[in-house]
Amino acid sequence: MKQLLVRSEHCVGCKSCELACAVAHSESKTLFGAVLESQPPRKRVFVETDGTMNFPLQCRQCSDKPCVRACIAGAMHLDPNTGLVQVNDDKCVGCWMCVMVCPFGAITEGPDRHVVKCDRCRELQYEPACVSACPTRALQWVEVDRFAATDRRSWVDHLKEANTYAE
Amino acid sequence: MNYVLVGNSAAGLFAAESIRQQDPRAEITVLTADAYPFYSRCLTTYFLAGDIPKVQLFLRSPEDLQALRLRVHYSCTVTGLDPVQHLIHTIAGEHYPYDKCLIATGASAVPLDIPGSTLPEVFTLRHLDDAQRIKAQLAPKRQAVMIGGGLVSLKSAYALLKQGLNVSVIVSSGQILSQMLNGEAANLLQEHLVSHGLNIILHQDVTAIEGTGCVQGVRLRSGRTLPADLVIVGKGVRPNIQPFLASGLAIRQGILVNEHLETNLQDVYAAGDVAEAWDHLHQTHRLNPIWPNATTQGRTAGANMSGLALTYPGSMGMNAVDFFGLRIISAGIVNPPTTSSWHVDDIYRRDALGHPRYQRLVWQGEKLKGFVLLGDTERAGLITALIQSGQPLSTDVRKVLWSGKRSSIRLVL
Numbered sequence A: 001m002k003q004l005l006v007r008s009e010h011c012v013g014c015k016s017c018e019l020a021c022a023v024a025h026s027e028s029k030t031l032f033g034a035v036l037e038s039q040p041p042r043k044r045v046f047v048e049t050d051g052t053m054n055f056p057l058q059c060r061q062c063s064d065k066p067c068v069r070a071c072i073a074g075a076m077h078l079d080p081n082t083g084l085v086q087v088n089d090d091k092c093v094g095c096w097m098c099v100m101v102c103p104f105g106a107i108t109e110g111p112d113r114h115v116v117k118c119d120r121c122r123e124l125q126y127e128p129a130c131v132s133a134c135p136t137r138a139l140q141w142v143e144v145d146r147f148a149a150t151d152r153r154s155w156v157d158h159l160k161e162a163n164t165y166a167e
Numbered sequence B: 001m002n003y004v005l006v007g008n009s010a011a012g013l014f015a016a017e018s019i020r021q022q023d024p025r026a027e028i029t030v031l032t033a034d035a036y037p038f039y040s041r042c043l044t045t046y047f048l049a050g051d052i053p054k055v056q057l058f059l060r061s062p063e064d065l066q067a068l069r070l071r072v073h074y075s076c077t078v079t080g081l082d083p084v085q086h087l088i089h090t091i092a093g094e095h096y097p098y099d100k101c102l103i104a105t106g107a108s109a110v111p112l113d114i115p116g117s118t119l120p121e122v123f124t125l126r127h128l129d130d131a132q133r134i135k136a137q138l139a140p141k142r143q144a145v146m147i148g149g150g151l152v153s154l155k156s157a158y159a160l161l162k163q164g165l166n167v168s169v170i171v172s173s174g175q176i177l178s179q180m181l182n183g184e185a186a187n188l189l190q191e192h193l194v195s196h197g198l199n200i201i202l203h204q205d206v207t208a209i210e211g212t213g214c215v216q217g218v219r220l221r222s223g224r225t226l227p228a229d230l231v232i233v234g235k236g237v238r239p240n241i242q243p244f245l246a247s248g249l250a251i252r253q254g255i256l257v258n259e260h261l262e263t264n265l266q267d268v269y270a271a272g273d274v275a276e277a278w279d280h281l282h283q284t285h286r287l288n289p290i291w292p293n294a295t296t297q298g299r300t301a302g303a304n305m306s307g308l309a310l311t312y313p314g315s316m317g318m319n320a321v322d323f324f325g326l327r328i329i330s331a332g333i334v335n336p337p338t339t340s341s342w343h344v345d346d347i348y349r350r351d352a353l354g355h356p357r358y359q360r361l362v363w364q365g366e367k368l369k370g371f372v373l374l375g376d377t378e379r380a381g382l383i384t385a386l387i388q389s390g391q392p393l394s395t396d397v398r399k400v401l402w403s404g405k406r407s408s409i410r411l412v413l
């Protein structure tokens, strides 16, 4: 299974991933088309920067999935085919329970007051646009055997490094 | 292994899913008083509001449920548990043997015991049946009175307002949502709800429901009478412990469970609204009847019943609401004790459109113990996680939180 590998130490804060993400989640899938759409497409990756440090952040596919357990509508769910946590937009009622528990703050508001989060570019056959757009390979899409070591590290460590799978 | 789960809601179903994951060969029997498949009672007010169709209450598809291979007995009311014989008794006189048993009977709405409370248009909202009976009463311009200012009451009021009824909420205390909000935040929400047509009456009690044959009004302690066509009582919930009072289970308000969700009886577990589990903020066992706690406890109990040894990290109260576009999320302790180790940071402003933005952070020393966000609730989970981490926080983190720039927290951790 492929996983998103985040090497925040390589991130230069250029935000190319944010733009690529928004375009990938537009109707037209092109930058030119996206800016003209009535519902502006929403990005699901967020680069935080304070001048010295840069962090790209998106859904980290936590192993204990608090968002799935908090969802009162059955919208946030584990896709049995991919093992990924996804949002079923038809079911989301916009209650914000998942936003309340997402330890990464990676779930945000989409159209119709529903939630959106990184779906690993489901519509692009799981070839994440942020990875293709990243000029420094701070974001990589790699084959991993297991969710190695993720459980041994605290959430604070995760947040600090913004780096789930890499060692 | 033969598992018997009593209850088919959040705790029961998440337990079943986790048992099935661990033990593909398990025999899983589910006994439920409900006549329906697993559904979300949290969504009943969305159904009342007309926001979602009834079918959307059922969170799992028939295929999902089939794949779990549960033996579900509907309309099956459990009346007792015999820990020596390892048997569950039902009202129909059946006896179900178990190797491991989970009690996930949830809670019931507290009924109102005043004159007139048995009139046909007096409701509580806990079950899908309740919602359907209420829905049959909804028509624009009818007068509805909600008794109680809690979450279920306000969500119901919101639904009825959306359906065009005239709605009043009668609250005994001096504020709405007193479990979830501090006074200031409650006042801001109240102002917002009133601007959308809700009539809120604080410091008042209903002494009788009036009408012959049908509801015509409610009598207040002040002597005043409000016209009413229907009444919804939202006076909180209490755990469904009655069937187990003679079983030898250790029960306070709810069934006491340890960090593995085990009760004092061998092979008997409890989870969800019926359970009194460890509350890591109040540092005591406590009822915390919310959906995420029920699912988490169910999942943990199920895993442990089928051989794992997961530790439940403890509950905390939290909730998220959205009324007419005003979002509020709160978690943990929002009204701190007045002792000197506790303090609060409150920020309040209006945005360019005049909408309120309010944030309260509750601190005990350097540890974050609770928050209220009103208006801007983005990335609330970062703060929830800071509470759950239980760690003292640096001045930098506290500054970032105070500035409201939550997304920058990770830069200073």
Ligand SMILES: Cc1cc2nc3c(=O)[nH]c(=O)nc-3n(C[C@H](O)[C@H](O)[C@H](O)COP(=O)(O)OP(=O)(O)OC[C@H]3O[C@@H](n4cnc5c(N)ncnc54)[C@H](O)[C@@H]3O)c2cc1C
Pocket (backbone or CB within 6 Å): A072, A095, B006, B007, B008, B009, B010, B011, B012, B031, B032, B033, B034, B041, B042, B043, B044, B045, B076, B077, B078, B079, B104, B105, B106, B107, B108, B125, B126, B127, B152, B155, B240, B243, B271, B272, B273, B274, B289, B290, B291, B292, B294, B319, B320
């Ligand atoms: C209108 C409404 C809105 C809500 N909104 C929210 C919200 O926004 N966020 C939130 O976190 N929570 C909310 N809640 C609370 C949430 O629904 C509960 O915390 C959750 O349902 C608890 O799940 P549970 O499995 O413990 O018990 P319950 O959902 O109470 O289910 C109990 C199960 O046990 C069965 N049962 C009970 N007694 C017996 C018996 N004697 N024999 C056999 N079976 C029995 C019942 O049939 C049922 O299947 C809301 C509740 C209501 C009513």
